[in-house]
């Protein structure tokens with residue numbers, strides 16, 4: 001029998017225990033935990049386990065492990081000259097500032113979402129609506145579900161509300177103020193943002209010939225349907241209490257909870273897991289910046305500069321770990337396929353094919 005992945009199980013358990021401890025401590029010993037939201041809390045705990053487990057499995061794979069290892073090493077490395085290089089495990093090079101820092105990579109990847117802006121303005125706006133709306137909704141609902149934040153009216157004035165965070169009073173406002181309007185409608189605003197993103201994503205999936213040829217129902221349509229279910233049932237709650245005197249609120253509350261839990265459990269196993277995988281892109285951008293400033297690899301065939309030496313060396317290590325041997329005998333000793341630039345690899349392919357048919 002195959003043993004379960006121990007590291008991944010530990011990661012899942014640690015994240016679940018940390019979330020449970022966060023709920024217990026943040027809700028001041030469950031005093032501010034709303035029992036009506038228990039279903040959401042259980043869903044969040046199960047999702048925490050699944051995210052921890054899935055992330056560890058992915059981070060253990062040789063390519064992602066290499067990027068994380070190097071990324072962490074390079075982010076924590078102090079900028080210093082090559083004279084100290086022999087003390088470090090990473091290759092010698094001066095470390096660039098500014099564009100190579102963690103803050104810059106976070107701003108570019110997570111706030112500006114540059115990776116998708118480069119693929120087109122339409123996709124950029126679509127993604128900003130979806131990720132911005134979902135992040136806003138998650139940032140509001142998780143602290144409420146976990147009992148970290150709660151609202152209560154004043155004992156002597158039902159028109160005044162008090163906001164407590166982690167058991168400490170942090171704010172108060174009148175129910176007639178603009179602040180109250182925003183507080184009570186932020187989820188509706190996030191739902192409208194998400195709906196705009198969903199409409200743009202749906203339109204693209206129906207009309208873009210490239211997407212239609214390559215998309216699959218499970219990978220590309222299911223996540224949109226799940227987000228739509230959460231958003232539509234959330235808005236149904238608002239419609240119920242604002243326009244239908246609360247009619248049907250009970251049933252929509254249950255359906256919203258079920259759709260939220262389904263979405264949370266889908267996240268680690270489908271396309272939406274990319275929001276956690278993007279952490280690796282922080283390492284990749286640092287890796288590229290440091291690599292660009294360091295020693296370069298020159299093609300063994302044409303002599304051209306085609307990549308950083310660190311990248312080529314790391315690729316060789318990863319290929320060895322994956323069990324691929326790309327070494328072959330050259331005229332001047334052993335050559336690794338990674339020592340040949342991409343243009344020459346394509347050229348060699350054509351030359352070898354020609355040779356095999358006698359040309």
Ligand code: HEM
Nearest residue numbers: 040134137141142187188190191231234235237238253260
């Ligand atoms: C795409 C993300 C989401 C959107 C767009 C969304 C939208 C909404 C909306 C519009 C409402 C009604 C707001 C109101 O009552 O004024 C709502 C209610 C609620 N949402 Fe969501 N939601 C999302 C995700 C979540 C998540 C992740 C959780 C839990 C962790 C959650 C928990 C709740 C709860 C507890 C309520 C109140 C339910 C009730 O009144 O019984 N939502 N949501």
